[in-house]
Amino acid sequence: MIPPMFCHKCGTQVSPDTQFCTTCGTPLTPGAQSLAGVAAIPWTPPEVVQVRGGHWIGEGWELVKSDIGTYVLLALVFTLLGSAVPIIIQGPLIAGMHIYTMKKLLGRRAEFADLFLGFNYFVPTLVASLVIALFVSIGTILCVIPGLVVAAMYKFTYLFIVDKRMDFWPAMQASHAVVKRDYVGFTLFLILMALVDLLGILCCVVGIFVALPVTFAAITVAYKEIVGFDQRTVDAL
Numbered sequence: 001m002i003p004p005m006f007c008h009k010c011g012t013q014v015s016p017d018t019q020f021c022t023t024c025g026t027p028l029t030p031g032a033q034s035l036a037g038v039a040a041i042p043w044t045p046p047e048v049v050q051v052r053g054g055h056w057i058g059e060g061w062e063l064v065k066s067d068i069g070t071y072v073l074l075a076l077v078f079t080l081l082g083s084a085v086p087i088i089i090q091g092p093l094i095a096g097m098h099i100y101t102m103k104k105l106l107g108r109r110a111e112f113a114d115l116f117l118g119f120n121y122f123v124p125t126l127v128a129s130l131v132i133a134l135f136v137s138i139g140t141i142l143c144v145i146p147g148l149v150v151a152a153m154y155k156f157t158y159l160f161i162v163d164k165r166m167d168f169w170p171a172m173q174a175s176h177a178v179v180k181r182d183y184v185g186f187t188l189f190l191i192l193m194a195l196v197d198l199l200g201i202l203c204c205v206v207g208i209f210v211a212l213p214v215t216f217a218a219i220t221v222a223y224k225e226i227v228g229f230d231q232r233t234v235d236a237l
Contacts, residue, residue: 051182064210070112076209079208101213125161132172148187153180164233189222193215197215
């Protein structure tokens with residue numbers, strides 16, 4: 001079975017014999033990017049991870065506050081589309097939220113349309129969202145706390161798919177490799193983000209459209225500090 005190939009600049013899935021990306025026109029070389037394995041960007045898990053949940057959420061808030069109009073619009077569309085087509089497009093939309101925030105962190109021009117760039121990674125993000133939902137459900141049935149730990153384990157999955165061009169399972173493993181350095185700390189980080197979302201709901205419900213981007217931004221900030229963006233991804237944004 002021929003593994004799926006992806007443009008190394010914009011991430012668009014292409015056929016193995018394609019010479020130029022159909023989206024951005026970048027010349028492609030055989031085996032340029034494969035989410036199925038070998039061609040993924042090499043990455044080594046950090047030996048030590050310092051969890052700074054409050055700091056990450058604070059940085060996320062500052063990022064959202066500086067562009068609150070667009071972030072609220074992104075959250076509104078994210079929620080509406082996610083409700084209209086549940087499960088199927090959740091993963092790509094999450095990836096799109098991270099891509100927009102990555103651009104903001106890097107000082108690049110971020111646009112509303114970036115929300116839909118996550119669909120360039122449709123298959124891996126879809127499968128990741130389904131597998132993660134299954135694992136979290138099993139953990140929650142066994143006991144609430146394991147469900148929270150599992151949810152925390154895979155919070156960086158979509159960023160590894162976008163930034164390191166990993167397939168869903170290597171991305172989930174990479175996310176776990178980070179979180180296992182401090183299960184308690186990252187679970188508390190997850191709970192803190194849930195409290196931020198709850199606060200948003202309590203603020204006349206519409207506050208969730210501010211709280212939701214803050215949590216996505218906090219996860220992206222945490223990833224940037226712990227893992228760091230690959231230079232090839234930075235150049236492509």
